[in-house]
Amino acid sequence: MITLILPAVFIGLLFHGIHRKVIARIQGRPGPPIWQEILHTLKFSFKQTWIPKTASMPMYVFIVAVxxxxxxxxxxxxxxxxxxxxxxxxxxxxxxxxxxxxxSSGSPYGKFGAIRSVMSAASEIPLFATIAGIYVVTGSLMISDITKYQEIHGPLLIHAFPIAIALYIVILSKMHYGPFSIIEAKEIVSGNRTEHFGVWRAGLEVAYALKTFVLLAAFVLLFIGALPWYLMLLAMLILLVSLSFVCAFTPMLSPFDAVAMQTVITGILAVYIIFLGVMG
Amino acid sequence: MKKESYLIVTIITAIILGVAAFAVPIGVEPGWVPVIVVVLTFPVFVLALFLWWNASNIEGDFPFTGY
Structure with a gap:
């Protein structure tokens, strides 16, 4: 597994760079090179590192590892x-x-980010809709069963499109610079990551690169099916570019609007899933 | 910790990760053991590696951390 995780980290960082590049080009800026996030992570890993006096030391370090x-x-x-x-x-x-x-940091900006993180728990609600919808359609919650189902019945992206939208919203809410990224809004500096610098920030970049890779791969597996690795990466890239377009065109919502919008989307999907369950 | 200590942790975790990589192909049972090992060891490896090449060999000033 480790032989796959290391490339996944680099591809995830490259995806972050592509994300920034696409947003910049849409907004008429040259943008950074696509490998910028890889350099960014290496740069952080070489920066002077310590633990702030105001931080809760064990949690401050442990949370990066977790x-x-x-x-x-x-x-x-x-x-x-x-x-x-x-x-x-x-x-x-x-x-x-x-x-x-x-x-853990003790910084007011970090605490604001943490509070917004709790408020934006609504961003996880569309995941309920995804899980429930997929179970209603395929009769299983195992990713291996879902990919087999798609080999027989075709991609879920076509015949369960609203469920795909739900997971798309979940992934969008986890993307940098997205409309739902209220926990790292610029008015609170870098939000919950503000006080994690140096090695700790580099570790977080590794974690978030893996997160992006895993979420994009999960979407492709759940709604398109199992593909050869190069087609899988291509599908993930196309998905990422579509997310970048949304992030580039949509301003960051206020915390209240972000929660309200995600709840409304989940409500609509709940009606769709009930319809699927009742109508078969 | 000193630079050498970080290096030792990096090497130990790298060896563990290397062994775990071969544990799956040779069919170590139960199969989730190497996975748990990787999940627990990989973060330590990453942070120890970064802290190792970040740590200085020379004595430096204490950084200014505010009044």
Whole structure:
């Protein structure tokens, strides 16, 4: 597995760079080179590193390790065809790490980010719709069963499109510079990551690169099916570029609007899933 | 910790990760053991590696951390 995780980290960082590049080009800026995030991570890893006086030391360090660990686990869950419920559990743990990241630093900006992280728990609600919808359609929550189902019946992206939208919203809410990225809004500096600098920030970049890779791969596996690795990467890239377009065109919402919009989307999907369940 | 300590942790975790990589092909049972090992070891490896090449060999000033 480690032989796959290391390339996944680099590809995830490259995806972050492509994300920034696409947003910049749409906004009429040259933007950074696509490998910028790889350099960024290396740069942070060489920067002077210490623990702020105001930080809760064990939590401040431990939360970075936990962030990397949970997305390493998620990588295995997705590529071994594991349960969607476990992926959901990883999402919940990620929410806790987002919160802990902000609280551990002692910085007011970090704490604001942490509070917004709790408020934006609504971003996880469309995942309920995804899980419930996929179960109603395929009769299983195992990713391996879902990919087999698609080999017989065709991609879920076509005949369960609203469910794909739900997961798309979840992934969008986890992207940098997205309309739902209220926990790292510029008015609170870098939000919950403000006080994590140097090696700690480099570790977070590794965790978030893995997160992006895992989420894009999960979407492709769940809604298009199992593909050869090069087509899988191509599909993930296309998905990423579409997300970048949304991020470039949509301003960051206020915390209240972000929560309201995600709740409304989930409500619409709940009606769709009930319709699917009743009508068969 | 000193630079050498970080290097030792990096090497130990790299060896563990290397062994775990071969544990799956040779069919170590139960199969989740190497996964748990990687999940627990990989973060330590990453942070120890970064801290190792970040740590200085020479004595430096204490950084200014505010009044």
């Amino acid at each position: 962030s990397i660990a949970i997305w390493t686990g998620a990588f295995y869950i997705v590529f071994s065809g594991g349960s969607l419920l476990l992926l959901f559990a990883v999402f919940m743990l990620h929410k806790i790490t987002e919160h802990g990241l902000g609280l």
